[in-house]
Amino acid sequence: MKIVVIGASGRIGEKLVYNLRQDDHRVREASPSYGVDAVTGQGLDLALDGAEAVVDCSNAPDLSGDAALRFFEAAGRRLMAAGRAAGVRHHVALSIVGTDRLQASGYFRAKKLQEDLIKASGLPYSILRSTQFFEFIAGVVQDGARGDVVISPAQVQPISGLDLAEALADVATGQPLNGTAEAAGPERFRFPELAREVLTAYEDPRRVIADPRARYFGAELGDTTLLPDAGARVASLRFEDWLRDSLQARGLFPQTTGAPA
8 A cells, every 4th residue: 555654754754664665565755855845735745646544753843832833733734635635545643642631731732733633634544642752761861961850750651663663554554543542662660760771871970850840841740641541552662672772773782692592
């Protein structure tokens, strides 16, 4: 089947494109770097021509509330209109676990608007809400080389980008859910635990301070705000294994070798 991936040059989009091609699907990469802009509509009709499914992995370049709202509203409306015109039979969007519970955040209000536009479009659809990516958490912890890392003590159940791309591929090639599903990693942590693991792995001496008032995209977190529901798809890759593999890939962690037992 022909599948168009919106946001194909992003962290999850690149992995999704690879997975779909491994399964011999025809994939059209769509992002501004490929000449397709869902916000302005540039190249969108041509990209969707003949597409059976569209997977939207895109994200706003500016995550502040007003900018994100403008991005998701403009892109959402153009994608829905182009999808209807092209006869797309399955529109899939990547969203975030906890979106409904984080409406104090402008960014999450923008994500909720994106979801609502999809539901009202008349297109067969599936929305896959994900917990935080391992890669995202590691990046947030490492941002800013000075000062303590102040972070909410809320619980999280993060997932690897590889596992999330696999889940998206399964959803995209299946029947439309006409509803919302969730994907999460295999383990629950508190944010400060993960932050300490990342800092230790990179030999970063900064302290981690748990602060219940610390903001997450502008909103305070409850203890379970970011946790998935009981029916979520649970991936297999553990954070510890992902972090070790990431360090090895950067040459920061020794490869283990030895004769088989």
